[in-house]
Amino acid sequence: MRGLIAVILLDLKRLWVDRVRLATSLIQPLLYLFVLGSGLGASSVMGGRGYLHYIFPGVLGLSLLFSSVFAAMLIVFDRQIGFLKAVLVAPVPRVSIALGKVLSGALQALVPATVLLLLVPVLGLGLSPLRFVELIASMWLAALTFSALGVATAARFRSTTVFPIIGNAVLLPLFFLSGALYPLDRAPPWLRALAHADPVAYAVDLMRGAVIGRYAYPPVLSICVLTAFVVVLTWLATRVFAAGDNL
Amino acid sequence: MPGPADPQDPRGDSGGPGEIAIEARSLHKRYGAVHALRGIDLVVRRGEMFALLGPNGAGKTTLFSILATLLRPSEGEARVLGHDTVRERARVRERIGIVFQEPALEGKLSVRDNLYLMGLFYRLSSRAAKARSEELLHTLGLEEVAEREAQKLSGGQKRRVELARALVASPDLLFLDEATLGLDVDARRQFWGEARRYSQRGGTVFLTTHYMDEAEPADRIALIDHGRILALDTPQALKNRIGGGVLLLATADDARAAAWLHERGFEPEVGARGVLLVVPEPAAVLPEVLAQLPVRTHRAEIHEPSLEDVFLKLTGRALEDGQAAPRVRGASGPGAAQ
Structure with a gap:
């Protein structure tokens, strides 16, 4: 347990002292929402505000996905500079290190996503307290999933130049397949079939259900997946x- | 455990398992086609300062990594503080501290935070980790830089913080892998002073180096090359092994000089500094050699054998590959003649 706390505390301290990274993670989601939302919304058949409501959970997903994978990239960086060795050689159970990294990645990703929640009243989403709690819980689950995806991948990499390339090659398809930016109802069947294997799709759907009240997958299924x-x-x-x- | 001959402990050679800090038996390591370790056997006793000395690529770091639980051997086994380095890795790790060749600090965090967090990683309570960090900052003279970001320290300060990091959990055994690589003379002296202080308080130190003067203060030294231990003894015994004094000749053509000496029944070795000759009484042969050598002699030198000479004699190769190390102390009294 102490090991787990140490892993998380280390990462949070590092985020705290790295003011540039902290500030970027606070500003980036707002850019996503306004640039993407206004740009796409203006040309969308779904109309401005309705589309903003539709993509809001998608933007949450985008922010969570990229922030948690970025957090995971620090593992590769730590390995490259040799710092990870010092951590791995400590008598901490391996599962505490993995779980600690997953949790700290999720926490780091939730910082910008939480900033985005300030937009809930601005966008006029009109969430009941229960739905708001549901949204927060979905965000946690989404963050944990993306962080676990990032940590499981990053743990295998030794080079900070290769990991981002692989990361982007995998992340963008996962994101586009997820229905975060556009509904997949009218997508070809093979695309929809692929989306069934995409964790991002379940995570975004769970968050979207909390926001607009309609789910594409049964929530219980999403939670289990x-x-x-x-x-x-x-x-x-x-x-x-x-x-x-x-090592 | 009663009984002098414990069947569970086949190693009972030097006074029971409690006295042995490290024991390696027929360790091999292969990386694909490369045979990096070719059967290493060694025993390091508790409280000993033990140096593994050899040139770059000799297998030092591979052996170090296996003993420090960072690497699995391909064959053979090692026990550290009574525990198997593969099967009981976690037990070993609880009781050792490691200073790696590469830096292993979080550069953006303060020195104090680095030590405190490492304390938590070694299962100290928050309060104990704080107390231990303060203690180490004090004893290692790091109080003034405690709040500085680790990345902003000088090379020597960084290494001392690395040492403090390795000592955070009060280990019984300290592993130091080329720990002072790239440091200047003062910083190296300071670092080894701290390591010796740890050793004098009863800690066991296992260090690797390719600087002979860093191995010199060790209780025992293992000379390693091409994945094998060539010799293992106290520094003095290693030098005695050479059997005589050393005559070093720097000539206009070392190869030709060596060939000529060989014809005369000597066993010369050509090193970076010249032709090396080990003879029972160097002073007695020097005049004759100088008078008859067919090549011009720039410099002739007689000295007590150094570890460098021992290594050269054993391998026919120079230890430090021509690149002079920043010496902590001067070479032992060279009696030079022109």
Whole structure:
């Protein structure tokens, strides 16, 4: 338990002292929403405000996804400079390191996403307290899933030049497939089939359900799928950290 | 455990398992086709300062990494503080501190925070981690830089923080891998002073280096090359092993000089500094050699054997590959003649 806390505390302290990263993570989501929302909304058949309501959970998803994967990239950076060695050689259970990294990545991603919540009244989303709580809970689950995805991948990489390339190659399709920016109702069947395997799709749908009250997948299914992703990916990351020849 | 011959402990050679800090048995390590370690056996006793000395690429870091639980051996096994370095890795890690070759500090955090967080990683309570950090800042003379970002320290200060980091959990055994690489003379002296202080308080130190003067203060030294231990003994015994004094000749053509000496029944070695000759009484042969050598001699020198000479004699190669190390102390009294 102490190890777990140490892993998280270390990452949060680092975010706190890194004012540029902190400020960027606060400003970036607002850019997403206004630039993307206004630009796309103006030309959309769904009309300005309605579309903004539609993509708001999508933007939350985008922010959570990219921030948590960026947080995970610091693992690769730590490995490259040698700092990760000092952490991995400490007598901390490997599962505490993996879980700590997943949790700290989720927390780091939730900072900008929480800033975005300030827009809930501005956009006139009119959420009841219950729906608001539901949205927050969905955001947590989404953040944990994306962070686990990032940590399980980053744990395997040694080069800070390769990881972002792979990251982008995987992240963007995951995001576009998720229905975050446009509904997939009218998409070809193969695309919709692919979306069923995309954790981002379940996460965005869960958040969108909380905001607009309509779900594409049953919420229970989404919760189960996302939880399974978190467990399996954290286990995979634990195995990588436990490998002896990996320091 | 009663009974002198404990069947559970086949290693009972030097006074029971409690006295042994490190024991390696027929360790091999292969990286694909590269055979980096070719059967390493060694025993390091508790409280000993033990140096692994060899040139770059000799297998020092590979052996170090296996003993420090960072790497699995391909064959053989190692026990550190009584625990297997593979199967009981976690038990070993609780009780060792490591200073790596590369920096392992979080550059953006303060020195104090680095130490405090490492304390938490070693399962100290928050209060204990704070107290231990303050203690180390004090004993290692880092109080003035405690609030500075680790990345803004000088090379020597960084290394001292690394040492403090390794000592945070009060380990029984300290592993130092080329710990002073790239430091200036003062910083190196200061670092080794601290390491010796730890050793004098009863801690065991296992260090690797390719500077002979860093190995010199160790209780025992293992000379390693091409993945094998060539010799393992106290510094003095290693030098005695060479059997005589050293005559060093810097000539206009070292290869030709060596060939000529060879014809005369000597066993010369050509090193970076010239032709090396080990003879029982160098002073007795020097005049004759100088008079008859067919090449011009720039410099002749007689000295007590150094570890460098031992290494050269054992391998026919120079230890420091021509690149002079910043010496902490001067070479031991060279009696030079022109």
